[in-house]
Amino acid sequence: MRPCWIFGGAPVNGDLLLRPSADAYIIAADSGYLTAVRSGYSPDLTVGDFDSLTEEKPSVGEIFTVGSEKDDTDTMLAVKKALEAGYKDIFIAGSMGGRLDHTIANIQTLAYIKNHGGKGRLIGESDYAELIGEGTYSYKRIDGMYLSLFSYGNFAEISVSGVKYCLDKHMLDNRFPLGVSNEITSPECSLTVSAGEILVIFSKK
Numbered sequence: 001m002r003p004c005w006i007f008g009g010a011p012v013n014g015d016l017l018l019r020p021s022a023d024a025y026i027i028a029a030d031s032g033y034l035t036a037v038r039s040g041y042s043p044d045l046t047v048g049d050f051d052s053l054t055e056e057k058p059s060v061g062e063i064f065t066v067g068s069e070k071d072d073t074d075t076m077l078a079v080k081k082a083l084e085a086g087y088k089d090i091f092i093a094g095s096m097g098g099r100l101d102h103t104i105a106n107i108q109t110l111a112y113i114k115n116h117g118g119k120g121r122l123i124g125e126s127d128y129a130e131l132i133g134e135g136t137y138s139y140k141r142i143d144g145m146y147l148s149l150f151s152y153g154n155f156a157e158i159s160v161s162g163v164k165y166c167l168d169k170h171m172l173d174n175r176f177p178l179g180v181s182n183e184i185t186s187p188e189c190s191l192t193v194s195a196g197e198i199l200v201i202f203s204k205k
Helices: 032-038 074-084 100-115
Strands: 004-007 025-029 045-048 062-065 089-093 119-123 127-132 135-140 145-151 155-161 167-173 188-195 198-204
Touching: 004 032, 004 074, 025 032, 025 074, 032 074, 045 074, 074 089, 074 100, 089 100, 100 119, 100 127, 135 198, 145 155, 145 167, 188 198
Parallel strands: 004 025, 004 089, 025 045, 045 062, 089 119
Antiparallel strands: 119 127, 127 198, 135 188, 145 198, 155 167, 155 188
C-alpha cells in the first residue's frame, strides 16, 4: 500500500531528509497544513482543532475538525486517521525541532504506530527518527550525519557493527546516553536488537 505522509507544524526546511513519493497520501495536522503547502504538497486530508492555524485556513482536500478539548494531539489524530484508512507506512514531517513537549509526544506516537502494526518515522529540519523492536536491521551511511541509539524502555540489548563505536550484545540503559553521536563507517551498518526497543536517530553534524 502507498505510504502516508503527515505534516506537523514544526520547522521544515526546503531540503527534507526524505520526501514524499508521488503516490503518497498526505495528511496535514492543524498548522501542518501550512508546512505541507509551503513544501509544495496539497493535503488529501487536514485534521485538527485549528487553534494554531491562524494565517491561512485549509482550502484543498477533505477537512476533519475536532474540538480543542481532546486527549489526542493533532498529530496523533492524524495518525489514527491514517491507521483507520489502512496506511501502515507512516512518515511524520515537521515533527521535531519545535516545542519540546510536542517532540516527546511525537516520539511516543512512534510507539503507538508500532503497537498498531505500522512503521513510523519522524522527519525534522536536521533529524530523522524511528522506533524498532527485536530483529536485525541495516542502515546506509549518510554523509554528514550522526547515528544515535537509545533504549526506549528501561533496557535494550543490542549489537552494532560497521560503525565507529561497535557494540556486541550490550545492554543499553535509558538512564545513561551511551549510544549518542556514533558514526557509520562502512557503506552500511548492521544493528541487531535482541531484547527491548531502540529509538534510532540520525542527526546532521
